[in-house]
Amino acid sequence: MHIITEPLLEEGLRILQTVGEVKVLEHPSQEVLVKEIVDADAIVVKFAKVTRECIEASKRLKIIAKHGVGVDNIDVETATQRGIWVTNVPSVNADSVAEFTVGLILAVARKIPEGVEQIKAGEWRRESLLGMELKGKCLGIVGFGNIGQRVARKISGFEMRVIAYDPYVSEEKFLQYGVELVDLNTLLKEADIITLHLPLNRETRGLIGEKELRIVKSSAFLINAARSEIVEKYALLSALKEKRLAGAAIDVFDNEPPSPDDPLLKLPNVIGTPHIAAMTREVQEKIVKTVCDDVVRVLNGQVPLNPVNWVET
Numbered sequence: 001m002h003i004i005t006e007p008l009l010e011e012g013l014r015i016l017q018t019v020g021e022v023k024v025l026e027h028p029s030q031e032v033l034v035k036e037i038v039d040a041d042a043i044v045v046k047f048a049k050v051t052r053e054c055i056e057a058s059k060r061l062k063i064i065a066k067h068g069v070g071v072d073n074i075d076v077e078t079a080t081q082r083g084i085w086v087t088n089v090p091s092v093n094a095d096s097v098a099e100f101t102v103g104l105i106l107a108v109a110r111k112i113p114e115g116v117e118q119i120k121a122g123e124w125r126r127e128s129l130l131g132m133e134l135k136g137k138c139l140g141i142v143g144f145g146n147i148g149q150r151v152a153r154k155i156s157g158f159e160m161r162v163i164a165y166d167p168y169v170s171e172e173k174f175l176q177y178g179v180e181l182v183d184l185n186t187l188l189k190e191a192d193i194i195t196l197h198l199p200l201n202r203e204t205r206g207l208i209g210e211k212e213l214r215i216v217k218s219s220a221f222l223i224n225a226a227r228s229e230i231v232e233k234y235a236l237l238s239a240l241k242e243k244r245l246a247g248a249a250i251d252v253f254d255n256e257p258p259s260p261d262d263p264l265l266k267l268p269n270v271i272g273t274p275h276i277a278a279m280t281r282e283v284q285e286k287i288v289k290t291v292c293d294d295v296v297r298v299l300n301g302q303v304p305l306n307p308v309n310w311v312e313t
């Protein structure tokens with residue numbers, strides 16, 4: 001039996017049904033997931049948390065397949081210890097996320113959502129919507145992997161200076177994209193727009209905190225379409241309230257969906273979107289096939305094509 005924790009395109013169900021019965025749980029609580037995972041051979045997961053408790057409750061689990069890139073909602077360490085494959089779908093959504101990031105940059109720098117709100121409310125207060133031109137400004141990309149590199153490529157027509165920080169990518173890669181490699185402090189100091197494209201893990205949780213937000217220009221904007229917890233929420237709130245940061249565009253929240261009372265969403269200089277950077281028809285159709293194909297491979301005794309862990313034999 002395989003479990004799916006959120007609704008899946010029909011094509012995915014069809015592929016999974018070739019190797020067994022499929023049970024769709026719609027956004028299960030931890031309690032339900034711990035119970036349902038006991039007899040599952042495979043689990044396909046979008047946002048549900050596959051914790052140590054879940055993994056330890058499972059008796060037959062062979063693969064936890066992430067419908068996306070970031071595996072921060074899966075306890076990969078415990079899965080690895082127990083010989084369970086964890087897979088993801090790298091790079092397939094990178095172009096859509098990069099396109100969306102460019103959209104967020106334009107939206108926040110040019111106050112597009114506020115303009116839309118004004119005109120729908122029958123208002124015409126153009127002077128309150130003075131934006132920032134991108135030409136000649138500096139874009140700072142933190143995390144220069146699949147998405148970060150595509151953001152650099154897609155923004156090139158805007159004639160910005162592009163700098164990036166990523167301690168794990170070779171210098172040649174930055175040269176190839178015409179991007180300056182800098183350290184994090186330099187990036188925070190010099191960027192007019194800072195955009196995050198790195199995974200959430202022990203090293204990156206809270207990477208952008210009080211100290212870092214005190215370095216940024218007060219005219220700068222922060223874009224977060226990576227993971228919320230990379231930025232310390234209360235440090236960000238203070239920076240925005242005290243106008244030490246001009247604005248932020250955020251696609252990811254610590255509790256999704258966020259409460260309508262989330263203090264970040266109450267701020268006029270914050271744009272929020274409901275985790276939709278990868279939500280294009282093209283991406284969703286490709287992801288579902290890749291994620292389910294790896295489930296089939298593992299249940300047929302083969303090695304998956306997109307493992308994020310390894311299993312000692």
Ligand SMILES: NC(=O)C1=CN([C@@H]2O[C@H](COP(=O)(O)OP(=O)(O)OC[C@H]3O[C@@H](n4cnc5c(N)ncnc54)[C@H](O)[C@@H]3O)[C@@H](O)[C@H]2O)C=CC1
Binds near residue numbers: 071144146166199200
């Ligand atoms: N909002 C959304 O819908 C989506 C969000 N994401 C998030 O974006 C993240 C990045 O995705 P990809 O670019 O596809 O992943 P990727 O693995 O291709 O690139 C991530 C880059 O971050 C770098 N990195 C790791 N630790 C770092 C650190 N401490 N400082 C600076 N750089 C660091 C890595 O070296 C790598 O080059 C994902 O992990 C996921 O959390 C991904 C897809 C959709």
Ligand SMILES: O=C(O)CCC(=O)C(=O)O
Binds near residue numbers: 093
């Ligand atoms: O759109 C989705 O399903 C999740 C995208 C995401 O956050 C990821 O790929 O890590």
